Amino acid sequence: MDARGAVIVGAGECGARAAFALREEGYAGPTTLIGEETHLPYERPPLSKEGMASDASGLKLIADAAHFADAGIRLLLGSKVIAIDRAAKTVSFRSGSTIPYEMMLLATGARPRRLPLAEASGHCLYLRTQDEANAIASRFRQGAHVVIVGGGFIGLELAAAASRHGCTVSLLEAAPRLLARAVPPEIAEVIGNVHRSNGVDIRLGVSIAGFQDMDRGVEVHLAEGAPLRADFCIIGIGAVPNTELAQEAGLAVDNGIRVDGTLRTDDPYIFAAGDCCSFPLSIYGGRRVRLETWRNAQEQGTLAAKNMAGGNIEHAAVPWFWSDQYDRTLQIAGLPDEGTQTVRRDLADGAFLLFHLAGDGRLVAASGIGIGNAIARDIRLAEMLVARRAVPAAGSLASAAVKLKTLLAA
Amino acid sequence: MSEWVEACAADDVEEEDVIRFDHAGRTFAIYRSPDDEYFATDGLCTHEKVHLADGLVMDDIIECPKHNGRFNYKTGAAKGAPVCVNLRTYPVKLEAGMVMIQLD
Ligand SMILES: Cc1cc2nc3c(=O)[nH]c(=O)nc-3n(C[C@H](O)[C@H](O)[C@H](O)COP(=O)(O)OP(=O)(O)OC[C@H]3O[C@@H](n4cnc5c(N)ncnc54)[C@H](O)[C@@H]3O)c2cc1C
Ligand code: FES
Numbered sequence: 001m002d003a004r005g006a007v008i009v010g011a012g013e014c015g016a017r018a019a020f021a022l023r024e025e026g027y028a029g030p031t032t033l034i035g036e037e038t039h040l041p042y043e044r045p046p047l048s049k050e051g052m053a054s055d056a057s058g059l060k061l062i063a064d065a066a067h068f069a070d071a072g073i074r075l076l077l078g079s080k081v082i083a084i085d086r087a088a089k090t091v092s093f094r095s096g097s098t099i100p101y102e103m104m105l106l107a108t109g110a111r112p113r114r115l116p117l118a119e120a121s122g123h124c125l126y127l128r129t130q131d132e133a134n135a136i137a138s139r140f141r142q143g144a145h146v147v148i149v150g151g152g153f154i155g156l157e158l159a160a161a162a163s164r165h166g167c168t169v170s171l172l173e174a175a176p177r178l179l180a181r182a183v184p185p186e187i188a189e190v191i192g193n194v195h196r197s198n199g200v201d202i203r204l205g206v207s208i209a210g211f212q213d214m215d216r217g218v219e220v221h222l223a224e225g226a227p228l229r230a231d232f233c234i235i236g237i238g239a240v241p242n243t244e245l246a247q248e249a250g251l252a253v254d255n256g257i258r259v260d261g262t263l264r265t266d267d268p269y270i271f272a273a274g275d276c277c278s279f280p281l282s283i284y285g286g287r288r289v290r291l292e293t294w295r296n297a298q299e300q301g302t303l304a305a306k307n308m309a310g311g312n313i314e315h316a317a318v319p320w321f322w323s324d325q326y327d328r329t330l331q332i333a334g335l336p337d338e339g340t341q342t343v344r345r346d347l348a349d350g351a352f353l354l355f356h357l358a359g360d361g362r363l364v365a366a367s368g369i370g371i372g373n374a375i376a377r378d379i380r381l382a383e384m385l386v387a388r389r390a391v392p393a394a395g396s397l398a399s400a401a402v403k404l405k406t407l408l409a410a
Numbered sequence: 411m412s413e414w415v416e417a418c419a420a421d422d423v424e425e426e427d428v429i430r431f432d433h434a435g436r437t438f439a440i441y442r443s444p445d446d447e448y449f450a451t452d453g454l455c456t457h458e459k460v461h462l463a464d465g466l467v468m469d470d471i472i473e474c475p476k477h478n479g480r481f482n483y484k485t486g487a488a489k490g491a492p493v494c495v496n497l498r499t500y501p502v503k504l505e506a507g508m509v510m511i512q513l514d
Contacts, residue, residue, distance in 0.1 A: 373461070
Protein backbone atom coordinates (compact mmCIF):
# COMPACT_ATOMS: atom_id res chain seq x y z
CA MET A 1 0.00 0.00 0.00
CA ASP A 2 1.14 3.57 -0.72
CA ALA A 3 2.41 5.78 2.09
CA ARG A 4 -0.23 8.01 3.66
CA GLY A 5 -0.24 11.55 2.37
CA ALA A 6 -2.50 14.38 1.31
CA VAL A 7 -5.36 13.39 -0.97
CA ILE A 8 -7.34 16.03 -2.81
CA VAL A 9 -10.63 14.95 -4.35
CA GLY A 10 -11.58 17.19 -7.27
CA ALA A 11 -9.01 18.60 -9.70
CA GLY A 12 -10.67 21.94 -10.44
CA GLU A 13 -9.63 25.48 -9.51
CA CYS A 14 -9.68 24.81 -5.80
CA GLY A 15 -8.07 21.37 -5.77
CA ALA A 16 -5.26 22.33 -8.13
CA ARG A 17 -4.43 25.49 -6.17
CA ALA A 18 -4.48 23.53 -2.93
CA ALA A 19 -2.03 20.95 -4.29
CA PHE A 20 0.54 23.62 -5.18
CA ALA A 21 -0.09 25.49 -1.94
CA LEU A 22 0.67 22.34 0.08
CA ARG A 23 4.13 22.29 -1.48
CA GLU A 24 4.58 26.02 -0.94
CA GLU A 25 3.76 25.40 2.72
CA GLY A 26 6.53 22.83 2.83
CA TYR A 27 4.32 19.76 3.03
CA ALA A 28 6.63 16.91 2.02
CA GLY A 29 4.31 13.87 2.08
CA PRO A 30 2.87 12.23 -1.02
CA THR A 31 0.25 14.49 -2.58
CA THR A 32 -2.39 13.10 -4.91
CA LEU A 33 -4.85 15.21 -6.88
CA ILE A 34 -7.79 13.15 -8.13
CA GLY A 35 -10.16 14.40 -10.83
CA GLU A 36 -13.09 12.85 -12.58
CA GLU A 37 -12.56 14.88 -15.76
CA THR A 38 -9.87 13.63 -18.13
CA HIS A 39 -8.42 17.11 -18.84
CA LEU A 40 -5.59 18.64 -16.90
CA PRO A 41 -7.04 21.14 -14.38
CA TYR A 42 -8.32 24.18 -16.29
CA GLU A 43 -10.03 27.51 -15.66
CA ARG A 44 -13.81 27.48 -16.04
CA PRO A 45 -14.62 31.19 -16.45
CA PRO A 46 -13.50 31.34 -20.11
CA LEU A 47 -16.00 28.57 -20.96
CA SER A 48 -18.93 30.96 -21.01
CA LYS A 49 -17.17 34.11 -22.19
CA GLU A 50 -17.42 35.44 -25.72
CA GLY A 51 -14.20 33.92 -26.99
CA MET A 52 -15.49 30.45 -26.17
CA ALA A 53 -16.22 29.19 -29.64
CA SER A 54 -13.37 30.87 -31.44
CA ASP A 55 -10.87 28.38 -30.12
CA ALA A 56 -12.58 25.31 -28.74
CA SER A 57 -9.29 23.50 -28.20
CA GLY A 58 -7.89 26.46 -26.26
CA LEU A 59 -8.26 25.01 -22.82
CA LYS A 60 -6.86 27.49 -20.32
CA LEU A 61 -4.83 25.25 -18.04
CA ILE A 62 -4.19 26.16 -14.42
CA ALA A 63 -0.78 24.49 -14.79
CA ASP A 64 0.68 22.05 -17.30
CA ALA A 65 1.70 18.47 -16.60
CA ALA A 66 5.35 19.44 -16.10
CA HIS A 67 4.42 21.90 -13.34
CA PHE A 68 2.56 19.21 -11.42
CA ALA A 69 5.41 16.76 -11.93
CA ASP A 70 8.02 19.30 -10.80
CA ALA A 71 6.04 19.97 -7.63
CA GLY A 72 5.81 16.23 -6.98
CA ILE A 73 2.03 16.22 -7.29
CA ARG A 74 0.59 12.92 -8.48
CA LEU A 75 -2.34 13.52 -10.85
CA LEU A 76 -5.02 10.88 -11.16
CA LEU A 77 -7.32 12.13 -13.92
CA GLY A 78 -10.39 10.42 -15.30
CA SER A 79 -10.82 8.86 -11.84
CA LYS A 80 -13.88 9.30 -9.70
CA VAL A 81 -13.70 8.72 -5.96
CA ILE A 82 -16.79 6.72 -5.04
CA ALA A 83 -16.37 6.34 -1.30
CA ILE A 84 -14.45 7.50 1.74
CA ASP A 85 -13.66 5.13 4.58
CA ARG A 86 -13.05 7.48 7.49
CA ALA A 87 -12.05 4.72 9.90
CA ALA A 88 -9.41 3.27 7.59
CA LYS A 89 -8.64 6.73 6.16
CA THR A 90 -8.83 5.67 2.54
CA VAL A 91 -10.65 6.76 -0.59
CA SER A 92 -11.80 4.17 -3.10
CA PHE A 93 -12.51 3.91 -6.81
CA ARG A 94 -14.92 1.83 -8.84
CA SER A 95 -12.04 -0.48 -9.80
CA GLY A 96 -11.81 -1.43 -6.13
CA SER A 97 -8.43 0.21 -5.63
CA THR A 98 -7.90 2.52 -2.67
CA ILE A 99 -5.56 5.33 -1.66
CA PRO A 100 -4.75 5.99 2.00
CA TYR A 101 -4.72 9.53 3.33
CA GLU A 102 -3.30 11.34 6.26
CA MET A 103 -5.28 14.50 5.43
CA MET A 104 -7.94 14.93 2.79
CA LEU A 105 -9.44 17.91 0.99
CA LEU A 106 -12.83 17.68 -0.67
CA ALA A 107 -12.85 20.13 -3.58
CA THR A 108 -15.61 18.50 -5.56
CA GLY A 109 -17.19 21.70 -6.86
CA ALA A 110 -20.74 21.93 -8.12
CA ARG A 111 -22.77 20.77 -11.09
CA PRO A 112 -25.58 22.41 -13.06
CA ARG A 113 -29.02 22.17 -11.54
CA ARG A 114 -31.11 20.03 -13.92
CA LEU A 115 -34.51 21.11 -15.13
CA PRO A 116 -36.82 18.08 -14.79
CA LEU A 117 -39.09 19.28 -17.63
CA ALA A 118 -36.11 19.21 -20.01
CA GLU A 119 -34.88 15.70 -19.19
CA ALA A 120 -36.67 14.06 -22.11
CA SER A 121 -35.30 16.48 -24.70
CA GLY A 122 -32.15 15.73 -26.66
CA HIS A 123 -31.60 19.39 -27.44
CA CYS A 124 -31.18 20.88 -23.99
CA LEU A 125 -27.57 21.50 -22.99
CA TYR A 126 -25.89 22.48 -19.71
CA LEU A 127 -22.54 24.11 -19.03
CA ARG A 128 -19.96 23.29 -16.40
CA THR A 129 -17.12 21.52 -18.18
CA GLN A 130 -14.88 22.01 -21.18
CA ASP A 131 -16.59 19.10 -22.95
CA GLU A 132 -19.98 20.74 -22.43
CA ALA A 133 -18.59 24.06 -23.66
CA ASN A 134 -17.37 22.35 -26.83
CA ALA A 135 -20.79 20.79 -27.36
CA ILE A 136 -22.42 24.22 -27.07
CA ALA A 137 -19.83 26.01 -29.20
CA SER A 138 -20.18 23.47 -31.99
CA ARG A 139 -23.87 24.41 -32.26
CA PHE A 140 -23.28 28.16 -32.42
CA ARG A 141 -23.69 29.24 -36.01
CA GLN A 142 -25.00 32.20 -37.97
CA GLY A 143 -28.79 32.26 -37.83
CA ALA A 144 -29.22 29.42 -35.32
CA HIS A 145 -32.04 30.07 -32.85
CA VAL A 146 -31.03 29.48 -29.25
CA VAL A 147 -33.35 29.55 -26.26
CA ILE A 148 -31.55 30.11 -22.98
CA VAL A 149 -33.40 29.20 -19.80
CA GLY A 150 -32.22 31.22 -16.82
CA GLY A 151 -31.19 34.84 -16.41
CA GLY A 152 -28.21 34.21 -14.13
CA PHE A 153 -24.56 34.72 -14.99
CA ILE A 154 -24.05 31.60 -17.08
CA GLY A 155 -27.23 32.19 -19.09
CA LEU A 156 -26.41 35.85 -19.69
CA GLU A 157 -22.78 35.29 -20.61
CA LEU A 158 -23.83 32.56 -23.01
CA ALA A 159 -26.51 34.85 -24.47
CA ALA A 160 -23.77 37.39 -25.20
CA ALA A 161 -21.51 34.72 -26.70
CA ALA A 162 -24.32 33.26 -28.82
CA SER A 163 -25.41 36.62 -30.16
CA ARG A 164 -21.81 37.53 -30.99
CA HIS A 165 -21.68 34.31 -33.03
CA GLY A 166 -24.69 35.40 -35.04
CA CYS A 167 -27.32 33.30 -33.29
CA THR A 168 -30.83 34.60 -32.63
CA VAL A 169 -31.20 34.42 -28.87
CA SER A 170 -34.22 34.31 -26.58
CA LEU A 171 -33.60 34.26 -22.85
CA LEU A 172 -36.35 33.14 -20.49
CA GLU A 173 -36.31 34.03 -16.82
CA ALA A 174 -38.95 32.96 -14.32
CA ALA A 175 -38.32 35.84 -11.89
CA PRO A 176 -39.49 39.40 -12.54
CA ARG A 177 -35.90 40.53 -13.11
CA LEU A 178 -32.47 39.28 -14.18
CA LEU A 179 -29.77 38.22 -11.71
CA ALA A 180 -32.21 38.45 -8.83
CA ARG A 181 -30.04 36.35 -6.54
CA ALA A 182 -26.82 38.33 -6.27
CA VAL A 183 -26.93 41.61 -8.17
CA PRO A 184 -28.51 44.97 -7.29
CA PRO A 185 -31.45 45.90 -9.56
CA GLU A 186 -29.71 49.01 -11.01
CA ILE A 187 -26.92 46.84 -12.39
CA ALA A 188 -29.23 44.08 -13.56
CA GLU A 189 -31.13 46.73 -15.51
CA VAL A 190 -27.99 47.92 -17.30
CA ILE A 191 -27.16 44.33 -18.21
CA GLY A 192 -30.68 43.71 -19.52
CA ASN A 193 -30.50 46.81 -21.68
CA VAL A 194 -27.13 45.86 -23.16
CA HIS A 195 -28.54 42.48 -24.10
CA ARG A 196 -31.66 44.00 -25.64
CA SER A 197 -29.60 46.45 -27.67
CA ASN A 198 -27.62 43.48 -28.97
CA GLY A 199 -30.84 41.87 -30.14
CA VAL A 200 -31.40 39.35 -27.36
CA ASP A 201 -35.09 38.76 -26.72
CA ILE A 202 -35.28 38.84 -22.91
CA ARG A 203 -38.51 37.61 -21.38
CA LEU A 204 -39.05 37.97 -17.66
CA GLY A 205 -41.61 36.27 -15.45
CA VAL A 206 -41.96 33.40 -17.92
CA SER A 207 -42.92 29.92 -16.86
CA ILE A 208 -42.14 26.97 -19.07
CA ALA A 209 -44.70 24.26 -19.67
CA GLY A 210 -42.46 21.78 -21.47
CA PHE A 211 -40.06 20.91 -24.27
CA GLN A 212 -40.93 18.96 -27.38
CA ASP A 213 -38.23 17.64 -29.70
CA MET A 214 -38.99 18.12 -33.40
CA ASP A 215 -37.42 16.67 -36.56
CA ARG A 216 -34.89 19.41 -36.25
CA GLY A 217 -34.56 21.27 -33.00
CA VAL A 218 -37.00 21.68 -30.17
CA GLU A 219 -40.18 23.56 -29.33
CA VAL A 220 -40.34 25.30 -25.97
CA HIS A 221 -43.89 25.52 -24.66
CA LEU A 222 -44.70 28.38 -22.35
CA ALA A 223 -47.46 28.62 -19.77
CA GLU A 224 -48.79 31.56 -21.76
CA GLY A 225 -48.38 32.48 -25.42
CA ALA A 226 -47.03 30.78 -28.53
CA PRO A 227 -44.28 28.17 -28.26
CA LEU A 228 -40.72 29.12 -29.22
CA ARG A 229 -38.86 27.16 -31.89
CA ALA A 230 -35.17 26.66 -31.23
CA ASP A 231 -32.30 24.73 -32.76
CA PHE A 232 -31.23 24.03 -29.20
CA CYS A 233 -31.67 25.23 -25.62
CA ILE A 234 -29.17 25.96 -22.90
CA ILE A 235 -30.31 25.55 -19.32
CA GLY A 236 -28.57 27.80 -16.77
CA ILE A 237 -30.67 27.70 -13.63
CA GLY A 238 -27.97 27.52 -11.01
CA ALA A 239 -25.62 24.94 -9.58
CA VAL A 240 -25.86 22.31 -6.86
CA PRO A 241 -22.83 21.40 -4.76
CA ASN A 242 -21.30 17.94 -5.10
CA THR A 243 -21.85 16.79 -1.53
CA GLU A 244 -22.91 13.14 -1.98
CA LEU A 245 -19.48 11.68 -1.27
CA ALA A 246 -19.26 13.64 1.99
CA GLN A 247 -22.81 12.85 2.99
CA GLU A 248 -22.35 9.12 2.44
CA ALA A 249 -19.26 9.29 4.63
CA GLY A 250 -21.41 10.78 7.39
CA LEU A 251 -20.13 14.36 7.18
CA ALA A 252 -22.59 17.19 7.81
CA VAL A 253 -24.09 18.88 4.77
CA ASP A 254 -25.86 22.21 5.02
CA ASN A 255 -26.24 23.74 1.53
CA GLY A 256 -22.71 22.43 0.92
CA ILE A 257 -20.27 20.36 2.92
CA ARG A 258 -20.31 22.02 6.31
CA VAL A 259 -16.95 23.36 7.49
CA ASP A 260 -15.77 25.72 10.22
CA GLY A 261 -13.77 28.90 9.70
CA THR A 262 -10.59 26.87 9.18
CA LEU A 263 -12.37 24.82 6.47
CA ARG A 264 -12.37 21.62 8.55
CA THR A 265 -15.38 19.32 8.42
CA ASP A 266 -16.46 17.60 11.65
CA ASP A 267 -13.74 15.05 10.84
CA PRO A 268 -10.44 16.73 11.80
CA TYR A 269 -8.62 14.93 8.98
CA ILE A 270 -11.03 16.09 6.26
CA PHE A 271 -11.31 19.61 4.87
CA ALA A 272 -13.65 21.00 2.22
CA ALA A 273 -13.24 24.13 0.12
CA GLY A 274 -14.50 25.95 -2.96
CA ASP A 275 -17.94 25.63 -4.57
CA CYS A 276 -18.77 22.44 -2.63
CA CYS A 277 -18.58 23.85 0.91
CA SER A 278 -20.61 26.10 3.16
CA PHE A 279 -18.62 28.10 5.67
CA PRO A 280 -19.02 30.96 8.15
CA LEU A 281 -18.13 34.31 6.60
CA SER A 282 -16.31 36.18 9.34
CA ILE A 283 -16.76 39.67 7.91
CA TYR A 284 -20.52 39.23 8.34
CA GLY A 285 -20.39 37.85 11.86
CA GLY A 286 -20.20 34.22 10.78
CA ARG A 287 -23.14 34.19 8.36
CA ARG A 288 -23.05 30.76 6.71
CA VAL A 289 -22.68 30.95 2.94
CA ARG A 290 -21.65 28.89 -0.03
CA LEU A 291 -19.87 30.84 -2.76
CA GLU A 292 -19.54 29.88 -6.39
CA THR A 293 -16.72 32.16 -7.37
CA TRP A 294 -13.34 31.68 -8.88
CA ARG A 295 -11.30 33.72 -6.45
CA ASN A 296 -12.98 32.05 -3.50
CA ALA A 297 -12.01 28.65 -4.92
CA GLN A 298 -8.39 29.79 -5.09
CA GLU A 299 -8.34 31.45 -1.69
CA GLN A 300 -10.02 28.57 0.06
CA GLY A 301 -7.82 26.00 -1.69
CA THR A 302 -4.77 27.88 -0.44
CA LEU A 303 -6.18 28.30 3.07
CA ALA A 304 -7.16 24.63 3.35
CA ALA A 305 -3.64 23.66 2.28
CA LYS A 306 -2.12 25.86 4.99
CA ASN A 307 -4.30 24.26 7.61
CA MET A 308 -3.65 20.74 6.29
CA ALA A 309 0.05 21.53 6.63
CA GLY A 310 -0.44 22.26 10.31
CA GLY A 311 -1.88 25.78 10.37
CA ASN A 312 -5.00 26.93 12.16
CA ILE A 313 -5.95 29.99 10.17
CA GLU A 314 -9.50 31.29 9.94
CA HIS A 315 -11.02 32.37 6.64
CA ALA A 316 -11.27 36.17 6.54
CA ALA A 317 -11.54 37.14 2.86
CA VAL A 318 -14.21 39.36 1.31
CA PRO A 319 -16.18 37.57 -1.46
CA TRP A 320 -15.41 38.87 -4.93
CA PHE A 321 -16.88 38.11 -8.31
CA TRP A 322 -16.77 39.37 -11.87
CA SER A 323 -18.71 38.77 -15.07
CA ASP A 324 -18.00 39.87 -18.65
CA GLN A 325 -20.82 40.50 -21.10
CA TYR A 326 -20.18 42.24 -24.44
CA ASP A 327 -17.82 45.12 -23.70
CA ARG A 328 -18.99 45.42 -20.07
CA THR A 329 -17.49 44.07 -16.92
CA LEU A 330 -19.36 43.81 -13.67
CA GLN A 331 -17.58 43.29 -10.36
CA ILE A 332 -18.96 42.78 -6.90
CA ALA A 333 -16.99 42.80 -3.65
CA GLY A 334 -18.88 41.58 -0.60
CA LEU A 335 -22.52 40.49 -0.59
CA PRO A 336 -24.81 43.43 -1.46
CA ASP A 337 -27.75 41.91 0.42
CA GLU A 338 -25.91 42.70 3.67
CA GLY A 339 -26.63 46.37 3.01
CA THR A 340 -29.76 48.32 3.87
CA GLN A 341 -28.95 51.47 1.92
CA THR A 342 -27.16 52.19 -1.31
CA VAL A 343 -24.97 55.14 -2.31
CA ARG A 344 -24.27 55.62 -6.01
CA ARG A 345 -21.15 57.12 -7.58
CA ASP A 346 -21.20 57.88 -11.30
CA LEU A 347 -17.98 57.61 -13.31
CA ALA A 348 -17.14 58.51 -16.91
CA ASP A 349 -18.82 56.79 -19.90
CA GLY A 350 -21.86 55.47 -18.05
CA ALA A 351 -19.87 53.42 -15.56
CA PHE A 352 -21.07 53.53 -11.96
CA LEU A 353 -20.44 52.10 -8.52
CA LEU A 354 -22.92 51.21 -5.82
CA PHE A 355 -21.81 51.21 -2.21
CA HIS A 356 -23.90 49.05 0.07
CA LEU A 357 -24.05 50.24 3.67
CA ALA A 358 -25.37 48.50 6.76
CA GLY A 359 -27.75 50.29 9.13
CA ASP A 360 -24.82 51.51 11.25
CA GLY A 361 -23.15 53.07 8.20
CA ARG A 362 -20.55 50.36 7.77
CA LEU A 363 -19.56 49.65 4.17
CA VAL A 364 -20.48 45.99 3.62
CA ALA A 365 -20.28 45.59 -0.16
CA ALA A 366 -19.66 47.42 -3.41
CA SER A 367 -20.78 46.64 -6.93
CA GLY A 368 -20.18 48.29 -10.26
CA ILE A 369 -20.43 48.00 -14.00
CA GLY A 370 -18.69 49.75 -16.85
CA ILE A 371 -16.94 49.33 -20.16
CA GLY A 372 -13.70 47.37 -19.94
CA ASN A 373 -12.07 47.64 -16.55
CA ALA A 374 -13.55 51.06 -15.73
CA ILE A 375 -14.71 50.08 -12.26
CA ALA A 376 -12.04 47.54 -11.31
CA ARG A 377 -9.70 49.72 -9.31
CA ASP A 378 -12.47 51.32 -7.27
CA ILE A 379 -14.08 47.97 -6.52
CA ARG A 380 -10.72 46.71 -5.29
CA LEU A 381 -10.32 49.73 -3.02
CA ALA A 382 -13.88 49.34 -1.79
CA GLU A 383 -13.12 45.71 -1.03
CA MET A 384 -10.26 46.81 1.22
CA LEU A 385 -12.60 49.25 2.96
CA VAL A 386 -15.09 46.43 3.51
CA ALA A 387 -12.33 44.22 4.93
CA ARG A 388 -11.41 46.99 7.37
CA ARG A 389 -15.04 47.41 8.41
CA ALA A 390 -14.78 51.08 7.45
CA VAL A 391 -17.61 53.56 8.04
CA PRO A 392 -17.00 56.10 5.25
CA ALA A 393 -19.16 59.22 4.93
CA ALA A 394 -21.92 58.70 2.36
CA GLY A 395 -21.08 62.05 0.78
CA SER A 396 -17.48 60.97 0.13
CA LEU A 397 -18.63 57.74 -1.43
CA ALA A 398 -21.05 59.52 -3.74
CA SER A 399 -18.55 62.03 -5.08
CA ALA A 400 -16.23 60.90 -7.87
CA ALA A 401 -13.92 63.76 -6.85
CA VAL A 402 -13.03 61.89 -3.65
CA LYS A 403 -10.45 59.19 -4.34
CA LEU A 404 -11.26 55.97 -2.54
CA LYS A 405 -7.57 55.56 -1.80
CA THR A 406 -7.75 58.62 0.46
CA LEU A 407 -10.61 57.00 2.44
CA LEU A 408 -8.42 53.97 2.94
CA ALA A 409 -5.65 56.10 4.37
CA ALA A 410 -8.09 57.76 6.79
CA MET B 411 19.29 47.97 -31.08
CA SER B 412 18.30 49.65 -27.89
CA GLU B 413 16.83 53.13 -27.89
CA TRP B 414 15.56 55.54 -25.23
CA VAL B 415 12.00 56.68 -25.78
CA GLU B 416 10.17 59.54 -24.11
CA ALA B 417 7.16 57.97 -22.36
CA CYS B 418 5.50 60.84 -20.49
CA ALA B 419 6.14 63.83 -18.29
CA ALA B 420 7.17 63.00 -14.74
CA ASP B 421 4.03 64.58 -13.28
CA ASP B 422 1.72 62.70 -15.66
CA VAL B 423 1.94 59.84 -13.15
CA GLU B 424 0.78 60.36 -9.61
CA GLU B 425 2.66 58.88 -6.71
CA GLU B 426 1.82 55.21 -6.16
CA ASP B 427 0.07 55.04 -9.51
CA VAL B 428 0.47 53.84 -13.08
CA ILE B 429 -0.31 55.07 -16.59
CA ARG B 430 -0.39 53.43 -19.99
CA PHE B 431 2.12 54.28 -22.72
CA ASP B 432 1.75 53.04 -26.30
CA HIS B 433 4.67 53.10 -28.68
CA ALA B 434 5.33 51.55 -32.10
CA GLY B 435 2.51 49.04 -31.82
CA ARG B 436 3.47 48.01 -28.28
CA THR B 437 1.96 48.93 -24.95
CA PHE B 438 3.75 49.62 -21.68
CA ALA B 439 2.90 50.58 -18.12
CA ILE B 440 4.82 53.40 -16.41
CA TYR B 441 4.81 53.42 -12.60
CA ARG B 442 5.69 55.94 -9.95
CA SER B 443 6.42 54.31 -6.61
CA PRO B 444 5.42 55.73 -3.20
CA ASP B 445 9.09 56.75 -2.72
CA ASP B 446 8.96 58.66 -5.98
CA GLU B 447 10.91 56.39 -8.29
CA TYR B 448 9.81 55.49 -11.83
CA PHE B 449 9.55 52.02 -13.38
CA ALA B 450 8.32 50.50 -16.63
CA THR B 451 6.94 47.08 -17.57
CA ASP B 452 5.08 45.53 -20.46
CA GLY B 453 1.58 46.95 -20.46
CA LEU B 454 -0.42 43.73 -20.59
CA CYS B 455 -1.01 41.18 -17.88
CA THR B 456 0.56 37.78 -18.59
CA HIS B 457 -2.65 35.94 -17.60
CA GLU B 458 -5.00 37.41 -20.18
CA LYS B 459 -4.06 40.39 -22.27
CA VAL B 460 -5.45 43.10 -20.02
CA HIS B 461 -4.01 46.61 -19.58
CA LEU B 462 -2.32 46.79 -16.21
CA ALA B 463 -2.64 50.58 -16.20
CA ASP B 464 -6.29 50.09 -15.12
CA GLY B 465 -5.03 48.22 -12.07
CA LEU B 466 -4.13 49.29 -8.57
CA VAL B 467 -0.61 50.14 -7.38
CA MET B 468 0.13 49.34 -3.74
CA ASP B 469 3.73 49.78 -2.58
CA ASP B 470 5.79 47.88 -5.15
CA ILE B 471 2.88 45.75 -6.38
CA ILE B 472 0.68 46.26 -9.42
CA GLU B 473 -2.56 44.34 -9.18
CA CYS B 474 -4.28 43.39 -12.42
CA PRO B 475 -7.79 44.89 -12.74
CA LYS B 476 -9.25 41.74 -14.28
CA HIS B 477 -8.62 38.91 -11.81
CA ASN B 478 -6.33 40.55 -9.22
CA GLY B 479 -3.14 38.83 -10.39
CA ARG B 480 -0.15 40.56 -8.74
CA PHE B 481 3.30 41.51 -9.97
CA ASN B 482 6.20 43.36 -8.41
CA TYR B 483 6.54 46.16 -10.96
CA LYS B 484 10.14 46.84 -9.94
CA THR B 485 11.31 43.31 -10.80
CA GLY B 486 8.44 42.02 -12.95
CA ALA B 487 8.05 39.00 -10.66
CA ALA B 488 4.62 37.30 -10.76
CA LYS B 489 3.40 36.93 -7.16
CA GLY B 490 1.22 33.84 -7.48
CA ALA B 491 -2.11 32.57 -8.84
CA PRO B 492 -3.58 33.33 -11.27
CA VAL B 493 -0.40 34.83 -12.74
CA CYS B 494 2.62 32.61 -13.13
CA VAL B 495 4.57 34.25 -15.97
CA ASN B 496 6.73 37.25 -15.00
CA LEU B 497 6.31 40.69 -16.55
CA ARG B 498 9.09 42.14 -18.61
CA THR B 499 10.64 45.30 -17.16
CA TYR B 500 12.50 48.11 -18.92
CA PRO B 501 15.18 50.53 -17.73
CA VAL B 502 13.87 54.01 -16.89
CA LYS B 503 15.57 57.39 -16.46
CA LEU B 504 14.35 60.94 -15.87
CA GLU B 505 15.58 63.63 -18.23
CA ALA B 506 14.43 67.24 -18.13
CA GLY B 507 11.22 66.32 -16.34
CA MET B 508 10.43 63.52 -18.79
CA VAL B 509 10.27 59.77 -18.10
CA MET B 510 12.40 57.90 -20.63
CA ILE B 511 12.31 54.14 -21.08
CA GLN B 512 14.85 51.98 -22.85
CA LEU B 513 13.46 49.62 -25.48
CA ASP B 514 15.28 46.95 -27.43
C1 LIG C 1 -19.04 28.43 -17.26
C2 LIG C 1 -18.57 29.04 -15.97
C3 LIG C 1 -18.18 30.37 -15.94
C4 LIG C 1 -17.73 30.96 -14.75
N1 LIG C 1 -17.39 32.27 -14.74
C5 LIG C 1 -16.99 32.86 -13.59
C6 LIG C 1 -16.67 34.24 -13.54
O1 LIG C 1 -16.73 34.95 -14.56
N2 LIG C 1 -16.27 34.78 -12.36
C7 LIG C 1 -16.18 34.04 -11.22
O2 LIG C 1 -15.82 34.58 -10.17
N3 LIG C 1 -16.50 32.72 -11.22
C8 LIG C 1 -16.91 32.12 -12.38
N4 LIG C 1 -17.24 30.78 -12.38
C9 LIG C 1 -17.17 30.02 -11.12
C10 LIG C 1 -15.83 29.32 -10.91
O3 LIG C 1 -15.36 28.74 -12.09
C11 LIG C 1 -16.00 28.29 -9.82
O4 LIG C 1 -16.32 28.97 -8.63
C12 LIG C 1 -14.76 27.43 -9.62
O5 LIG C 1 -14.48 26.68 -10.76
C13 LIG C 1 -14.96 26.52 -8.41
O6 LIG C 1 -13.83 25.72 -8.26
P1 LIG C 1 -13.93 24.31 -7.50
O7 LIG C 1 -12.57 23.72 -7.64
O8 LIG C 1 -14.53 24.50 -6.18
O9 LIG C 1 -14.96 23.45 -8.34
P2 LIG C 1 -14.86 22.94 -9.87
O10 LIG C 1 -14.11 23.90 -10.69
O11 LIG C 1 -16.25 22.60 -10.22
O12 LIG C 1 -13.98 21.62 -9.75
C14 LIG C 1 -14.43 20.46 -9.09
C15 LIG C 1 -13.85 19.25 -9.80
O13 LIG C 1 -14.04 18.12 -8.98
C16 LIG C 1 -14.36 17.01 -9.77
N5 LIG C 1 -15.03 16.02 -8.94
C17 LIG C 1 -16.24 16.13 -8.32
N6 LIG C 1 -16.52 15.00 -7.62
C18 LIG C 1 -15.46 14.17 -7.78
C19 LIG C 1 -15.16 12.86 -7.31
N7 LIG C 1 -16.02 12.19 -6.51
N8 LIG C 1 -13.99 12.28 -7.68
C20 LIG C 1 -13.12 12.97 -8.49
N9 LIG C 1 -13.36 14.21 -8.97
C21 LIG C 1 -14.52 14.80 -8.61
C22 LIG C 1 -15.23 17.61 -10.84
O14 LIG C 1 -15.27 16.76 -11.99
C23 LIG C 1 -14.53 18.94 -11.11
O15 LIG C 1 -13.57 18.82 -12.13
C24 LIG C 1 -17.69 30.18 -13.56
C25 LIG C 1 -18.09 28.83 -13.60
C26 LIG C 1 -18.52 28.26 -14.78
C27 LIG C 1 -18.96 26.82 -14.80
S1 FES D 1 -5.87 39.09 -16.77
FE1 FES D 1 -4.52 39.72 -15.21
S2 FES D 1 -4.96 38.35 -13.60
FE2 FES D 1 -6.20 37.64 -15.22
